[in-house]
Each structure stands twice: as structure tokens, then as C-alpha cells.
Amino acid sequence: MSSTDRYITPQGFARIRAEYEQLFGTERPKLVETISWAAGNGDRSENGDYIYGRKRLREIDRRLGYLAKVMKDAKVVDPAAQGSRDQVRFGATVELADADDNRRTVTIVGNDEADASSGHIGWSAPITRALIGARIGDERIVRLPAGEKSYEVLAINYPPQPGSTAP
Template sequence: MDRIPITPEGFEKLKKELERLKTVERKEVIEAIKEARAHGDLSENAEYDAAKERQGLIEAKIAELESKIGRFEVIDPSNFSGDKVVFGVYVEIENVETGEKKRYRIVGPDEADISKGYISVISPIAKALMGKSVGDTVLVRAPGGDKEYEILDISLS
């Protein structure tokens, strides 16, 4: 069984989502099914069909999260010195060609959210950055072409 890396914050967030699905969403959909059943003929009852479909989606998400939670490996980046790029740290980089600066946090695949600057540890850029230090230049081989970046800063927050 492959372990899935995740930050402590990401782990807590997914645990809360699982709890919400089990205690709130599941109960709401059961009530919606009961209400739809009360309307009579189920063969032509759109509310019943929609509620049953929603129930299936909720149960699938619950099963997925329960499976993943058992495989997560919580990695706390606060234990690291901060002198090298490792899982969970924030890294500021500059495109050598354009001068464009970006700041990313390297997180697990289930936490990646580019709008927040969270990139997956398995992404090409994160793979290129891992183990490098401030001042190092890395070549990122990505589908859009090769890009060179200089590491400007590494921090825990």
C-alpha cells in the first residue's frame, strides 16, 4: 500500500470533511429520500432520483476519504531546518528568463490548490525543487517546455 504524504493542516481538513459528510450530508440526504418517498410513485419521482444520486456521490466520497485517511503519512515540516526544499515548506522562486517571481508551498496531492500557491509534491516543479537550497538554479521540464528557476527563499510559513 503506497503512503500518501500530507501536511498536518491538510490531514485535519480532510478529517473534518469526512466528519461533515458522515454527520451532516448523510443525514440530509436520508431526509430528502424520505420526503421524496412520501410523494408516492418512485418510478417518475425526480426528487427521489436526485436524492438517491446525491446519496451515491456522498457515500463514494466517504469511502474514498476513509481509504485515503488510512494511507496518509502526516509529515510535519516544522521538524525541518529550512535550509533545503522539503515537503511542506514554502519556496519563492524566480524565472531566470522573465524575472517573474512565484511563491509555492509543496504539499500532498490531495492538498494541491494552485489558486493558493499549493503545488503537489509529485508535480514537475516540486520534483525539481526538492532537496535544493537558496541560490540554486533548477531546470523544470514541464509539458509547456523547459523553464529555469532560481530559488530565492525557503520558509516554514
């Protein structure tokens, strides 16, 4: 995995596709209809519906372009299909403890689906780069702008493999 690859989980890809379809199939057509109606009302220079509508349409078109590029460049990787489940890889949910025994759980996902507040960390983040390849019991040092921080890997979990009876 190189830093330029755009890896994403199947769930992340589905969310991006759903957002694209909602914007393109629902929100944009309604907005175009509103703009068209507002344009027919005469003077456009003081027409709030027209001015706001055009601005919002540009925002939607930019977002659609971005989402289309993400979907085109995406390499969907199913974490459930990871072969080496004893090491930290893309899609792993990892339980960590720092030197003060503060515990945290992170899931390694694609950069386009990262959300640190929910524990989903992009795979090119410093903590992820430090954890890749680690096994349970390994200690890894993460270099952050605020300094170095040491973490011990307590547990590594992946989604169950298709057809497995594991909990």
C-alpha cells in the same frame, strides 16, 4: 518519499477529516431522511426528490469512500518539524524567480491538498520534484509539457518549530 506514499500536512489532514465528518454526520443523514420521505410519496419513477436524492447519496458515498482511503493511507508530516531547514523539503514555502525575473511563491504539500491557484503544489508535481533538495541560490530546470523552464531559489521558509520564538 516515494511517489506512491500519501504524504499530507496536519492542516490538510484536518480539512479532509472535517469534510468527512460533515458529509457523514450532517449531510448524509439529512439526505437519507429526504429520500425516505420522498419514497413514501408513491410513484418513484417521476419523483424528483427521490431520484435526485439517490443520485446525490451515491456521490456522497463515493466521496466518503475516497476520504476514508486518504485518511487510512495518509502519512502526516509536520513541516514545522523538518530538521534540514536550508533545503527544499515537504512543507517548504519557496520563493522562485524565472529567467525573466518573474517571481512566484509555492508551498509544497501533499497531492490530496494541492491547489495550484493558491500556490499549494503537490509534492509529486514536476516543479516540486525539481526543487526537492535545492538550497537558496540554486538554479533548477523544470521539465514541463510546454518545454523546459529554469527557476532560481530565492528563499526557503518553513513554519516555526514548536516552542521556538522565531517570527
